[in-house]
Amino acid sequence: MDASMLLDPVQVLGGPGQAVEKQSAVLIRNRRLEAFGDEARRMGRSEALEPQDAGHQLLAPCLVDCHSELPEPFHGRGETLVSLLRTAGSAGFGQLALLPGTLHGPREHPDQLQGFQRNDCDVNVHLWGGFSSGSSGVELTAHADLLEAGAIGLSDGRSMPPIALLDRALTLGDMNAAPVLIPALDLALRGEGLLREGVNALRAGWPSDPVSSETLPLSQLGQLQQCHPDRRLVLMALSTADAVELLQQMPLRPKATVNWWHVVADSCKSSATASTWFVDPSLGSRSDRKALIRGLAENLIQAVAVQATPLDDEECLLPPDQRSRGVSGHHLVLPTLWHTLVVEEGWSPEQLWQVVSFGPSNLLGLREECLAVGSNRWLLFDPELPWTPLRSDPMGPCTANVPLQGKALRGQVTHCGLRTPANRAY
Template identity: 45%
Template sequence: MVRHLLEGVTLLPGPQQQPSTTDVLLEDRRLVAEGDEARRLLPLAPVVRVDAGGCWLAPPLVDPHSVLEDPWDGRAETLSSLAAAAVTGGYGTVALLPRAHDWRDRPERLKLHWPEPLRLRLWGSLSLKGADQDLAPHADQLATGALGLAGDDHLPPLALLESSFRLAEMAERPVLLAPREAQLTRQGFVRERVEGLRAGWPLDPVVSETLPLQTLLALGEAHPSARLVLMNLSTSEAVEQLRRHRQPPPATVSWWHLLADSGRLDPSDEGWRVVPSLGNPADREALIAALAEGLITAVAVQHQPLDAEERLLPVDQRRAGVAGHGLALSLLWQELVVGRGWTVAELWQVLCWGPAALLGEQPESLILPSDRWILFDPAASWNWDGGSCRSLAANQLHWGQPLVGRVRASGLMDPADWCLMG
């Protein structure tokens, strides 16, 4: 057994709890004691002392929706590589959408698991094979362990949604739907703004989001007992629509839409091709403001890995998506905490506790003893490259660039991978 004493670390125990600076004792990867109790246990066995001043010890993050199409033989990502990528970025829970080569629409396809302490959650499918023609067996999926039901990255036909909500087999489980009408996008992939026009990209009109959002809000009013959740809001108009609604449903936003916009990216940068389309600076500011006020509930990674061959295609010919579990916390800390003055608790609300509540789970707290913790050092400098990235995905953002802020250790990973002294 290896013991570490984290000296002067700042604890973020849980929601509605004040941070405190103390010493924490680890035995192997388990958090066993803090404060006076940690110091009382010190003489019992040798201990490695670690100066953790400036670091934060907090519950692991929760990703409410991402994509994994081929868990076993994927060239872009597998179940094990996704787990490694999640751990690198401090994510302890990841919920997967039903989209896959073998669409996860039946109980026998909802058998994916991660070993503890990692947690894998699976969304069941609203329709068979994701084809939006017939309803999938909702009750069977939920009985097998699906956390709720989800569509693909666009709005299913209204008739199918009405049938699903009237059947009401989802009961109190969430139903995750994207306010996006694919036919209205005109195959554009940058929002129709001045910045998109200047860049010369194919443009996606705002109505491809606002019209289906209007439909979903009306559907939610017609079926108030259903737990509707909006997936990946992306425009300032959609935010205003939600703000004017009497009882807006919970909503998510992709982490990348909080960091990038069509006025910020160089034409050669990775990250232009995402669904929903990337907006302009005003869209990004509106999304951040909605997140700060609680109008948007949670930040999703919406991890959509591509393999190296597909990554070589021109940006307008490849599938949409970016990888993100290893980067989200570091980059959002810089943007929101350092750049905008958010508190650490406010950041954890949208990356951990809000997503957990959206999935129908209890928000996590640091309860001793526990291996569900991460140690984040906001001042650590490191490089995002093959030595630090555990994902197989070729569509990594900021590849080869220096970053500030990283997860130094966690109960989710092998202590051999910790970098406590770096």
């Protein structure tokens, strides 16, 4: 990036509750926002800067990912904290919240929350603390100690603790107003199911996952929220139309998230052999996807999460029922969501940023990202730029389960003010 850059004209979204200013200008110097509008033009003229026409591009606040996985943050063969921060930061994510599960066990002690914030990176890393010891659903961790040590909230990751233990924890209330992130998932009902039950699962011949594996625990979690109105229960990654309908009927709704892949893909869009069919929760039909989009538009679901699940090449060679489920790719999130929600569904950029930045911040109890003079927390998105995701991309993730590889896409973050770790070498 140039040491000084005058974008004129450019579209600017300043922050939550603000409208996009379509014929604005911005002066950026050494990654920091120096001035907006006429003041930016005046300063640009005094420095003899040539204006760059970016009238179709959007300068906006950074994105926020409220839950993703990173099993080997420091010494992994594939994705590590460094590579994740590089990819996410260059894709415009200013904040990441990592689920507690690692290959060495969940983060359930205060000393396990240290060492994640790097001095050479401006991406803020938040950590979910373990809800129960060993994610076993048997004994509670020291919730108050974890939160005092800096945990953003409590979760057992993909595991749903028993309702009795959840009720006990919410009654004790050691989490106070901190979020408790729980998936609505009954593993016994899901069984070996890989795709959500329906015509597409039958045609493909894969084991199906009944809708009840989500709706039955969701009903119980909704009742818990009624019994504990002062607690912040967050439903993790809803995936079905029935779940959205249930949520709409609740008088006091828990907050909820949805996986970005469930917003842009469904079992009607993928081939029967594609590894991107097998995610957690199970991928549903087109009607499920449309209902999730409606849930976002009506604020029944407050945040789109990346929920990245890094897998290496060896893991991806395993049969679908023997490996972890999920996809990765922070760099794909904004381009695909823009195409799905803005281009196809007619959303405004303000609506999109509500579910990829401002809503996730509120869910985590954080101050919303916004543009400010002197700040380097911004991204520049070109919705018309064509590009193709490749495994060799130096800013791409170090994982094998990245969808849309080799597919022509449109829309990319071209610049971001955040500092990130150096590119990986090949």
